[in-house]
Amino acid sequence: MKLEEAQQKFIQGWGQLGASWGINRTMAQIQAVLLLSPKPLCTDEIMEKLQISRGNANMNIRELVAWGVAYKSFIKGDRKEYYYSEKDMWELAKKVSRERKKRELEPLIKILGELQTIEGSSEEVKEMNKVVKSAGQMAKRAESMLDLVMKLEEKVFFKWFKRK
């Protein structure tokens, strides 16, 4: 397989993965491009590689930087900003975990917390309280798992994990 073709496949696959995780497909593809590049890239190079507009590139690059999965880089004598990806997959996983926890788990836990005060004795109220309780329990457990992931080092985590 030729390099170009392989890169294209990787970029598509990574984009697809992002999309099914509720992450903008282009954002994930930019990340893939940065992952594959041995050196930082500027906006124009990314636009060229993915055939996208400046506005689109700019917005999604900034989002990647906000997530902490890409970084800015400056080259002396050049006014352009360059970008490179976090390449450590474990670090990447941790950053994504952190964002998703913030954006999804925490709002759910908050809502569930507010719902723990329903009064009444109808079947529906009982069912509500049961569901809220068990969902809250599950969410808290998921949260503490993510906390653990984010705290431990890769080696430690997987070594521990292998204890099965």
Add this chain to the structure above:
Amino acid sequence: MKLEEAQQKFIQGWGQLGASWGINRTMAQIQAVLLLSPKPLCTDEIMEKLQISRGNANMNIRELVAWGVAYKSFIKGDRKEYYYSEKDMWELAKKVSRERKKRELEPLIKILGELQTIEGSSEEVKEMNKVVKSAGQMAKRAESMLDLVMKLEEKVFFKWFKRK
């Protein structure tokens, strides 16, 4: 808080969670409605509760059943089909894990496997091979984690987990 209001909040929150996981919002809301109901519901009741069309309701209910997170139920003397949700959150988590593994992790692992044969010695080829290798490693680890989740019982899993 009144029951109606609490139910509405739960349904919205659950739908939101689903949406950010790449699951159709309505599908997640139907699941929420079924979770809250002490008894199985028919299509018309779900349409009524969520104010959606028959086609929409039908399609998403079927999808929930296909995921294995809702079940059909028949009531004697009634021709309609009724549906109820899997209510065990752990079982729910396992079912969702299974689907997501199938839909996302496996395709990625397949693609990465196909990309492990790039020849050449340029910086770009080296980078490609590095990225493919580490991504593949991470994906396989995620896979074995999900396998573990799906194999163990809730109590065992969390007890084991608490060993930290």
Add this chain to the structure above:
DNA sequence: TTAAACTTTCAATTATTTCTGAAAATAAAA
């Protein structure tokens, strides 16, 4: 059979999300 009750499908519509490109803003150099 035929009819009634219910489920499924799908073309057309509507809603939502993403993308573009040009203008405005910002920052560095002349």
Add this chain to the structure above:
DNA sequence: TTTTATTTTCAGAAATAATTGAAAGTTTAA
């Protein structure tokens, strides 16, 4: 300062995804 390079914004356009509703399909029972 003024000019030039670069980044950012955002209204409208385009693309994508979700939804509707009516017709077709199925199943049960009279």
